[in-house]
Amino acid sequence: MASTETVDRVTSTDRIFEELYARIVGLDLLPGTKISETDVAKSFGYSRQPVREAFTRLANLNLLLIRPQRATIVRPFSRDLIANARFVRAAIELEVVRNAAQSRDVAVDADLKSSLRAQQDAIAAEDTKAFHDLDYDFHRLLCLSARRPFAFDLIATNKAQVDRLCVLSLTSTEAMETLYADHKALVQALQEEDAGVAELVLRQHLNRLDPIIDAIYTTHRTYFDE
Template sequence: MTESFTPGAGPTRGDALVDQAFRILRDEILRHELLPGSRLSVPEVARRLNISRSPAREAITRIAFDGLADFVPHKGAIVASIGAEDLVHIYQLREVLEGLAGRIAAEQIDDAGLSELENILEAHTVAVRTGDVETHMELDARFHRVIRESSDNSRLIESLNRLQGQVRLAMATTHLLGGGMEKALSEHRTIIDSLKSGDPGEAEKVSRNHIERLRHNLETAARSETKETEKMNE
């Protein structure tokens, strides 16, 4: 359900309005309430969220900066569509950055962070056992978010947050994601163990291996999808 602003309630500063509008639009896109190809009209966003055009325009610009929208000549901003090749490229970058996050987290994560990862893994186990794909995806994202936030590196956190948003958007535009839940669960267990050991090199290696496997799966699926498309066009 779309949120809106109430005049006179809450923060009134321009940057606060931009932040809130950005979060609402981002959530709508990632929940697939705004589908790929949907137009992000400044007047419409301003009207719908009960704000002026200036913060609406800035919020849309931030959405585009995060890779969730594209600016198209004569059309303005539209919700982006993440294709198979784009998704593979995203995972190539994730492989490096998630590895770095694991390396740093191995040196900095505290008991509270490790406990949170264990709790996520426990809930994740239930989701996998019951075949709950949606919860699996949500817990997978939470797991990696805890690790990157434990790095206390704002640039790294921001970069991975942006990539994770693009991955979630891709769920609405490609059938290449999904599957391998049991394997992901096992790899998350290995990552937690590496963080507990405090070995940065090992934590980086297993974190990279985890994303690398997913990337290889995506590449294989993308090639298969391309071949099927070529056959249909023959």
């Protein structure tokens, strides 16, 4: 989770963390699921120790809930935590686009444009998975454009909280087109160095999650902790 700048060396802990992270965010492991250090250790063929360290990392990301002497569970959704994650992501990304609008790294412009084209292709192919990946990359490029690459780590962390929820909601073609339009408008605002418009577009973009999250809350309340 971007704590060390160099790759150094991949440890058992890293492998276990990556695997569990993907399974939790991909809802392969549902919220509330009990998950035992011993069991995971057996299934991976490692001892409890690296599993334990992977668990603490995941708990730091609010993906696991570890309680002394009690079973560790995949953290249920929490409207508070989701609101917090969205707040943080919005705060960071808004400052990113404000910075980008004022002093942009034009070397990234080509990548942004090419990302937009690829997004169009994904929409034409109705490939929601590809579009999701491109969306991830687009927001990463925004941070690069503002010369704040590190900022994307925080955005990604908080995005994961919400993404885990949104797996429950199928993305329609119209939704993708809306998001694409936002992206396009955002790039244009940045090129025109109009921080005000960029901020407005981004706020609207991020707020599009509101109805989706509300809908999931009503249909999947069992996965929430409230």
